[in-house]
Amino acid sequence: GELKHDDLVNICELGQGNGGIVWKYCTFTNIDDHWCNWCQWFWNSLSPKKGIYLEVKPAVKNQIVRELKVLDRCNSPYIVGFYGTFAAEGQINICMEYMDGGSLDLILKKVMRIPEHILGKITVAVLRGLSYLREHHRIMHRDIKPSNILVNRQGEIKLCDFGVSAQLIDSTLQTFIGTRSYMSPERLEGAHYGIMSDIWSLGLSLVEMALGRYPIPPPSIEDIDRLFDVDPYGNQSRPEGYGCYKVLAIFELMEWIVNEAPPSLPQKHFSPEFCDLIDRCLKKSTTERADLNTLLHHPFYKRYATESDNPDVSLWIEQVYQKDQSLTNDNKNSQYGRS
Numbered sequence: 001g002e003l004k005h006d007d008l009v010n011i012c013e014l015g016q017g018n019g020g021i022v023w024k025y026c027t028f029t030n031i032d033d034h035w036c037n038w039c040q041w042f043w044n045s046l047s048p049k050k051g052i053y054l055e056v057k058p059a060v061k062n063q064i065v066r067e068l069k070v071l072d073r074c075n076s077p078y079i080v081g082f083y084g085t086f087a088a089e090g091q092i093n094i095c096m097e098y099m100d101g102g103s104l105d106l107i108l109k110k111v112m113r114i115p116e117h118i119l120g121k122i123t124v125a126v127l128r129g130l131s132y133l134r135e136h137h138r139i140m141h142r143d144i145k146p147s148n149i150l151v152n153r154q155g156e157i158k159l160c161d162f163g164v165s166a167q168l169i170d171s172t173l174q175t176f177i178g179t180r181s182y183m184s185p186e187r188l189e190g191a192h193y194g195i196m197s198d199i200w201s202l203g204l205s206l207v208e209m210a211l212g213r214y215p216i217p218p219p220s221i222e223d224i225d226r227l228f229d230v231d232p233y234g235n236q237s238r239p240e241g242y243g244c245y246k247v248l249a250i251f252e253l254m255e256w257i258v259n260e261a262p263p264s265l266p267q268k269h270f271s272p273e274f275c276d277l278i279d280r281c282l283k284k285s286t287t288e289r290a291d292l293n294t295l296l297h298h299p300f301y302k303r304y305a306t307e308s309d310n311p312d313v314s315l316w317i318e319q320v321y322q323k324d325q326s327l328t329n330d331n332k333n334s335q336y337g338r339s
């Protein structure tokens, strides 16, 4: 039945999530299996997975909570489930589906790179998720990047942290500067931007996951060859080539994205279709860049759009877990990785 607040009396803090504290609610009853199972069920499905700390007036907070209620009508296999939101102690708490495979940036830390056939499934899920948000809610995502693409052990791939509340977007604009590095040239230049900006972010995210590192400034072909000489599931750390490349400061990075040629994938290690899709996502000019419908008819998309369930993704996630138990521990503390 309806959960009442006084059913949940003692809150035990379990650890830091990104952007806030993640806690587990416990009911005030005798400790027994039923209680533990219930609590486990609550933790896995209904407990707040994210708290966004906001120093804003209560009226603004209430508006954000109101706008987030739209998520009640957001139902798609490619969008992370939403169970409710509430304001408490200066933060907006968002209860959403628990994705036990974590986010793709966390996974990328555990494996050298993500194989092309898995990236194909990720591409299908992201394009279908973007399509759903546009067709049913007339919104773009605004923050496509590996940490906002979540997976579970069933092999499902879903989007989260998209811009459904305009007020929340306004209230958090300056705080997430780090995300700018996935922003399209037109958005970095302050020009008008829309869904085509999400397409750029998808392209950049796919190159990062294919190579195993953020692709700006682009690695040399020797760096990439060395990457492919190493077994992705081995225990070696990334080849030294990845250590010596210059990490640009955020503003240098933004200038590079606006002024230099976009990254691309070498046909030596990736299929021509994948390379072509990337090139069409990373056109700096929005008039040349592929739009959502074009990509939904692209050969690379069609190659992976067939099966509905993803047994290969599920198997691959298990491999990632087996390779590195520490992924499981990371997951308990910060399921959503970097904000």
Ligand SMILES: O=C(NOCCO)c1ccn2cncc2c1Nc1ccc(C2CC2)cc1F
Pocket (backbone or CB within 6 Å): 018, 019, 050, 052, 071, 079, 080, 081, 082, 094, 096, 159, 160, 161, 162, 163, 164, 165, 166, 168, 169, 172, 176, 338, 339
């Ligand atoms: O969380 C966010 N950025 O992450 C930065 C902080 O780690 C943001 C940002 C702007 N937003 C504007 N409206 C919502 C959000 C939003 N959060 C959010 C959006 C959708 C869901 C769906 C249920 C899956 C969950 C969410 F938590």
Ligand SMILES: [Mg+2]
Pocket (backbone or CB within 6 Å): 147, 148, 160, 161, 336, 338, 339
């Ligand atoms: Mg996020």
